[in-house]
Structure formats: structure tokens, C-alpha cells
Amino acid sequence: MRTQVAIIGAGPAGLLLGQLLHTSGIEAVIIEQRSADYVLGRIRAGVLEQVTMDLLEKAGVSARAHAQGLPHDGIELLFKGARHRIDLHALSGGSRVTVYGQTEVTHDLMDARAAAGLTTVYEAANVRVHDFDGSQPRVTWEKDGQAHELRCDFIAGCDGYHGVCRASVPEGALKTYERVYPFGWLGVLADVPPVSHELIYANTERGFALCSMRSTTRSRYYLQVPDTDKVENWSIEQFWAELANRLDPEAREHLVTGPALEMSIAPLRSFVAEPMRFGRLFLAGDAAHIVPPTGAKGLNLAASDVGYLWNAFADHYGDKSNAGIDTYSDRCLRRVWRAERFSWWFTSLMHRFPDTGEFGQKMQEAELDYLIHSRAASTALAENYVGLPMDFGA
Known part of the structure; x- marks a missing residue:
């Protein structure tokens, strides 16, 4: 088999890249180690920046x-x-965000790819990337007892934090930066109406809480818990009781409880790998960076990476220019580090840290008080939350 771009990973980043490339007449094959049902079953983020919505529109x-x-x-x-x-x-000059679940984004992209008759290989075992430091990279895998090889011009590593692409980069060529937080998020998805029509971020002496939603009838709630906690330690009744304890009286009165569709604990970390290009291998999304979910940047950063990569490949094949390819890593990382800064700051502001005690709580409350009373501070929060613009300039 041969194609122009081999995409490793059929999550939203890989699927979005594949669809954008298709609109530009660029051939791409997507290779995914999991099944389509498994990919669709992953419960993830649901707040989309305008940049992401614009890219979905360009992808049709x-x-x-x-x-x-x-x-x-x-x-x-x-x-x-x-x-x-x-x-x-x-505060942001007219921008907004859209609440639309990552599962739904993935579903839309899968449907579009199937309708266009484009190739996606699911349940590919032992995926390997080869020769990306030369002019003829290739990807190998096994499926149904048969060995397969795909030759290509470029490889896009959209295979997540634990994927093969970043792991295949030669030792010493990659520098990583990481911050692991001493707590996680206990999350519940339930078919109950949201407690409010907008997201509520709560800083309390009992810890952080977030009231979010996926629709007008499906809610997503989170509680800060110690990083040593286990989901087995919680019943759904205990979850609802603790959430109520972290809300204001009005929100508590409007809280509707019910059975959990999904209940899990997600660790929080900040992670960046530099650079994001190695010859003809390009990292995108979680393969290159992780942000704590407080700022709702994970999926949106993956989308902007893909936007830069799509433009780079379109310039290469259409205008015979490698400028986008050569500047891909620098452009992505500039936006990544800004999003990492915001996510780290918002996480530090809203969560209770075990080593800061009452003094730390008072400092957070003082900063929050300043934040809501200062238009400049509120504007900075708003601009970062709705998403910074993408820079396609030289």
C-alpha cells in the first residue's frame, strides 16, 4: 500500500486531519490499534473553542x-x-465556546470518512513507524494474522500520550516537561438536567468542583479528590452528597441526581514534548502535550495542531512550499505553551493543594476577588478561555 500521509490514531485529531486533507485532495490512510466501538466509547471533553468549530466547518x-x-x-x-x-x-470581543461532546465530534468525523469511502484500518496490532528520518517513511502493522506495510511521504502521530509515534523518536532528540498534580477529578456522567445553563467552576474549602454538561438533558460533574483515591471508594449517593456540599444554596436547590452512566477518576498533569517534528514524523495532540482539563484545552489544542499540519501539507503539495512543514513545531509549541500556562494557572487558582493550608485558600480567594472586580483580569481569563487565535503567518 502507498499513500501521501499515514495518520496513526483514529481519535478526533487523526480523524479531523484525515478529513481536512481530503478537502485538499491529499490522500491519507488512518491506522488505529483499537476498534471503532472502543474509540467511540471513550468519554472525553466537551467544550469547543471557536478555532475548533471553524476547523470542523472547513472539514465539512x-x-x-x-x-x-x-x-x-x-x-x-x-x-x-x-x-x-x-x-x-x-470581554473577548464577541467570541464564545460551544458545548458539544468529543464523542459526538468523533462520531461526525467517522461518519464523514465512511461516506467518502476513505480508508481507516481499525484493530491494527503491533503498529510501528520506520525510516521517518529519510525520504521514504513507512508504517507496518499486523491484522487478522497478516503483516501489512504502508509507504508514505509523511507520518502524522495522532496516537495519544501512550502511542508508538513519540516512543519511536530516538533517545536524545526529544525533551519533555512535566508537572503531575497531587489530585485527580472524580467524574460522573448522568442523564439529568444541568444545575445551571453555564459551567460553574467552584473553589471551596472542601476542594474544587465543576458543573458541566453535554446537552440540556445530560450532565457532567467533577470533584477534586486525592491522587491516591479510587473510584471504588465512592457510591453515586456519596458523590451527589459531596457535590452538593461544594455548591452554593441556589445551585444545590437545582441539583437533580440520578444513576451514573459513567464514573471514573482522571489524574491531572501538564506535559509537553519538544520538538513536535522529527524528519517526516509529526506529533499532534496528546502525543505531544497534555493539559489539566480545568481550562478545557486538550481537544482544542489537538485541533489547532491538526490545523497547522493540514496547512503545512496543503502548501507542500499545492504550492510546493515547505515553509509550513519547517515551522510546524515552533508554531504549535507557541500556542501549546500559552495554553499550558493558562491551564496551569486556572488549575492552581481553583484547586485546594494539600501543602498550602488555610493561607493558600485565602490567597486563592483574594485572587478570585481581584479577578471578578478587575476588567483587565477578567478579560485575560475570557481571552484565554475562548481560545487564542491561530497564527498562520510567516
Whole structure:
């Protein structure tokens, strides 16, 4: 087999890249170690920046997101028992975010790829990338007892934090930066109406809480828990009781409880690998960086990586220019580190750290008080939350 771009990973990053390349007439084959059902079954983020919505539109897969997504013009910060609204739309100059689950994004991209008759190989075992430091890279894998090889011009590593692409980079060619947080998020997905029509981020003496949603009838809630905690330690009744304890009286009154569709604990970390290009191998999304979910940047950063990579390949094949390829890593990392900074700051502001005690709590409350009363501080939060623009300039 031969193609122009081999994409490793059929998550939203790989699928979005494949669809964007298709709109530019560039051939791509996607190779995924898991089944399609497994990929669709992963419960992930649900807040999309305008940049991401624009890329979905360019890929021709935005119709359902526009029809069913929930545009949000603000968020609420809860501390000292009271909620305060940050007007994202007004403060950012008219931008907003859209609540639309990552599972739905993946579904839309899968449907579009199938409708176009494009090749995706699922359940590929022992995937390996080869010769990406030369002019003829290739990918090998096994499926149904048969060995397969795909020759290509470029390899896009969209295979996540534990994927083969970053692991295949020669030792010494990669530098990593990491911060592991001393807590995780205990999350519950439930078919109950949201407690509020906008997201609530709560800073309390009992720890952080987030009230989010996937639709007007499906809610996503999170509690900060120690990094040593286990989901088996929690019943759904205990979860709802603790969430109520971290909310203000009005939100508590509107909280509707019910059975959990999914309940899990996610660790929090900040991670960046530099650079993001190695010859003809390009890393994108979680293969290159992880952000704590507080700032809702994970999927959006993956989408912007893909946007840069799509433009780079389009310039290479259409204009015979390698400028986008040569600047891919620098452009991505500039945006990545800004998002990492915001996610780290917002996480540090909203969570209770075990070593800061009452003094740390008071410092957070003082900063939050300044944040809601300073238009400059609120504007900085809003601009980062809705997403910084992509730079396609030289």
C-alpha cells in the first residue's frame, strides 16, 4: 500500500486531519490499534473553542455541532459561597465556546470518512513507524494474522500520550516537561438536567468542583479528590452528597441526581514534548502535550495542531512550499505553551493543594476577588478561555 500521509490514531485529531486533507485532495490512510466501538466509547471533553468549530466547518462536519451544540457566552466562578459570572462574549470581543461532546465530534468525523469511502484500518496490532528520518517513511502493522506495510511521504502521530509515534523518536532528540498534580477529578456522567445553563467552576474549602454538561438533558460533574483515591471508594449517593456540599444554596436547590452512566477518576498533569517534528514524523495532540482539563484545552489544542499540519501539507503539495512543514513545531509549541500556562494557572487558582493550608485558600480567594472586580483580569481569563487565535503567518 502507498499513500501521501499515514495518520496513526483514529481519535478526533487523526480523524479531523484525515478529513481536512481530503478537502485538499491529499490522500491519507488512518491506522488505529483499537476498534471503532472502543474509540467511540471513550468519554472525553466537551467544550469547543471557536478555532475548533471553524476547523470542523472547513472539514465539512460542523452541521450537527451547530444544530445540537450549546453556545456558551459565559462561565461562573463560585467561591466563598457565591457565584460570579465572567462574560466571555463581551470581554473577548464577541467570541464564545460551544458545548458539544468529543464523542459526538468523533462520531461526525467517522461518519464523514465512511461516506467518502476513505480508508481507516481499525484493530491494527503491533503498529510501528520506520525510516521517518529519510525520504521514504513507512508504517507496518499486523491484522487478522497478516503483516501489512504502508509507504508514505509523511507520518502524522495522532496516537495519544501512550502511542508508538513519540516512543519511536530516538533517545536524545526529544525533551519533555512535566508537572503531575497531587489530585485527580472524580467524574460522573448522568442523564439529568444541568444545575445551571453555564459551567460553574467552584473553589471551596472542601476542594474544587465543576458543573458541566453535554446537552440540556445530560450532565457532567467533577470533584477534586486525592491522587491516591479510587473510584471504588465512592457510591453515586456519596458523590451527589459531596457535590452538593461544594455548591452554593441556589445551585444545590437545582441539583437533580440520578444513576451514573459513567464514573471514573482522571489524574491531572501538564506535559509537553519538544520538538513536535522529527524528519517526516509529526506529533499532534496528546502525543505531544497534555493539559489539566480545568481550562478545557486538550481537544482544542489537538485541533489547532491538526490545523497547522493540514496547512503545512496543503502548501507542500499545492504550492510546493515547505515553509509550513519547517515551522510546524515552533508554531504549535507557541500556542501549546500559552495554553499550558493558562491551564496551569486556572488549575492552581481553583484547586485546594494539600501543602498550602488555610493561607493558600485565602490567597486563592483574594485572587478570585481581584479577578471578578478587575476588567483587565477578567478579560485575560475570557481571552484565554475562548481560545487564542491561530497564527498562520510567516
